[in-house]
Amino acid sequence: MTYKILWADDEIDLLKPYILFLESKGYEVFTVNSGADALELVETQKFDILFLDENMPGMSGLEVLLQIKKFRPNLPVIMITKSEEEELMEDAIGSKIADYLIKPLNPNQLLLSVKRIFDKKRLEEGKTNISYQQEFLALSMQYQDHLNAKEWSDIYKKLIYWELEIDTTENKSMAEVLNNQKNEANAHFSKFIEKNYEDWLQKPDTETPVLSHLMLRKHVFPKINDKSPLYFILIDNLRFDQWKTLDKYIQEYFRLESENNYYSILPTTTAYARNAIFAGMMPSEIAKNYPDKWVYDVGDSEDEEGFNKQEEFYLQEQLKRLKINAKSSYHKIIHQYQGKQLVDNFNKLATNDLNVIVYNFVDMLSHARTDMAMIKELAPDESAYRSLTASWFQHSPLFDLLKKIAEKKGRVIITTDHGMIRVQNPIKIVGDRNTNTNLRYKQGKNLNWDNANKMMVCRKPENIFLPKPNVSTTYVFAKEDNLFAYPNNYNQYVNHYRNTFQHGGISLEECIIPVIYYTGK
Structure with a gap:
């Protein structure tokens, strides 16, 4: 491929040696000696790069640049000038130039600049x-x-x-x-x-990872002090790669103090993992100690948040049990207006030792992606999903809140309750009407399935501290990128859910969870 270069300079004849040098390297170079001529050519022809002299009679290089960016915003422009004035450099850089060169030019300097753009x-x-x-x-x-x-x-x-x-x-x-x-x-x-x-x-030992029910005790509570408030932000259903995508925006305002992780308990769902986080107990212990609070994930319910209405209660109970005397607040953000209200009332948060904020957006996005054709089109794979999450974050009240925290030199821990995986391969399973609807795990008393090697079967839920709605309750967890599907309307069901992001089973993406500690710059 031959790249086309347009070079605008009122002393273009003096630059003939440089033009011949670039042409010897395979580039096609066109020349003009005024900004007006450059504008006319760029508007009517396609060029891959523009060399633009800053100090030309008539229209200056910066004036030409501003005009060109209006109709060729993606055309790379290399500004060339005799001046080393800082203000001029800042104006050029602020106008989104690709590079900035100072005369007298060096042929290799020119070539390197071009290669950085074309071959980068x-x-x-x-x-x-x-x-x-x-x-x-x-x-x-x-x-x-x-x-x-x-x-x-x-x-x-x-x-x-x-x-x-x-x-x-x-x-x-x-x-x-x-x-x-x-x-x-x-x-x-x-x-x-x-x-x-x-x-x-x-039989926990030194190689046992921190699990959901111990996460607050290990990673959050030790950082509570009376010198500055600690903000604990749980963005539900956030994978490690999604956090990495958000981190570059967060680090504009915060210093990354530590990057840790913990393991989500099974099932890797909001109903189990997040309740375990706030209660500081495994699910069967929560069901035993607070039978009037625990809600079983059974039947045809799709509302995960219906199982997590007691988080603030569980949190306060855990603080009491551990004798942590901290002034705390709890906020769950499900709608955009709730996030904005929290930002508006930020000064009230600053009087607490611990502020717990649960953001439900990512979970809602993942479920919306399953059911809405438009979201499926926007996020067909992991890369697009990361991009969609980053776009939301940049325009969210959560980012506004983080900026306010940074202004006060605040401390923030960001984590999630579980991740998710894009499911591909169906496993046929049969259950009665009380079997839960999750695609990555099933609990029931009359389960039958194919391909047992694609799942982890637990016939004694008490061994892994899961509640038993019935004496014969069995739990099964899909491994890797498998999903459970019923034989009835099998093909339609699989086509609808294949290639969607789900959670509840066993995978690196669902189980290994980021715990990130920041301090405001």
């Missing part, structure tokens, strides 16, 4: 692909080892790193290879959870 994506993609290929084998070999929970967390974070790096490349040529590696990792991780999960609860 290609060179970055090549470097990313080579680096990932070098780590590919090392990651695959790790799956064969006897790994503990921390090592699995480290592997997951590496996979996310490469997923985000590959996502920024132009052709995403290694995306399929990475996706296959993630699938392989999830297959091994599911076996790891199946083998170790009960022991973590029955």
Whole structure:
């Protein structure tokens, strides 16, 4: 491909050696000696880059730049000037130039600037692909080892790193290879959870990860003090890769103090995992200690928030039980106006030791994605889902709230209750009318299924501290990217839910949860 360069300079004849140099490198160079001529050519012809002299008679380079950006906003412009004035540089940079060169020019300096623009994506993609290929084998070999929970967390974070790096490349040529590696990792991780999960609860040791019911005790309560308020923000259903996408915006206002993680309990759902967080207990313990508060996830209910109406009560009970004397507040944000109200009343929060804020947007988005064709079109894969989440965040009251916290040099912990995975492969299952509707786990007393190797079966829920609505209740959890489907209307059901984001089962994406601590700059 031959790139076309337009060069506008009132002394263009003196630049002939540089033009010949660029043409010798394969570029096609067109020249004009005024800003007005540059405008006319750019409006009528297609160029890949514009060299623009800042100090031309008539229209200055900056004036030309402002006009060109109106109808060719994506045309890369390299500003060239004799001046080193800081104010001029700032004006040019603020006008979104691609580069800034100062005369006298150097041929290699010109070439480097052009390559940075034309070849940046290609060179970055090549470097990313080579680096990932070098780590590919090392990651695959790790799956064969006897790994503990921390090592699995480290592997997951590496996979996310490469997923985000590959996502920024132009052709995403290694995306399929990475996706296959993630699938392989999830297959091994599911076996790891199946083998170790009960022991973590029955016989915890030094390799047992922090689980949902201990998360506040380990990561949040130790940071409560009377010197400054602590803001604990739980954005439900937020995966590690989504947090990474939001982090670049948050770090404009906060310092990242620590990046930790914990493991969600099973089922990886709001009804179980988030109640366990706030109660500081496993679900069966909550059902036993607060029988009038616990609601069983059964039948045809799709309203997850209906199971989480007691979070503030559970939180206060846990604080009392641990003898933590802290002035606290609790806010659940389900609608946009609630988020705005919280921002408006921010000064009241500043008088508390602990402010707990639950943001339900991401969970609502994931369910909306399942049922709304428009959202499906907007978020057909993980990359688009991250982008959609980032777009929401940038325009959300939550971001406004974080900015206010940063202004007061506040401290923030951001986490979630569980992640989610894009489901692909159906497992046929049969249950009675009281079987719950979740696609990633089922509980019931008369369950029958195919492909037992694709799920984790628990016939004694008490062993993993899950409640038993009936004596014969069994829990089953889908592994990897599988989803449960009933034989009735099987094809229609699978077509509707395949390629949607779901939670409740066993996967790296659902189980390994970020816990991030920030302090305001």
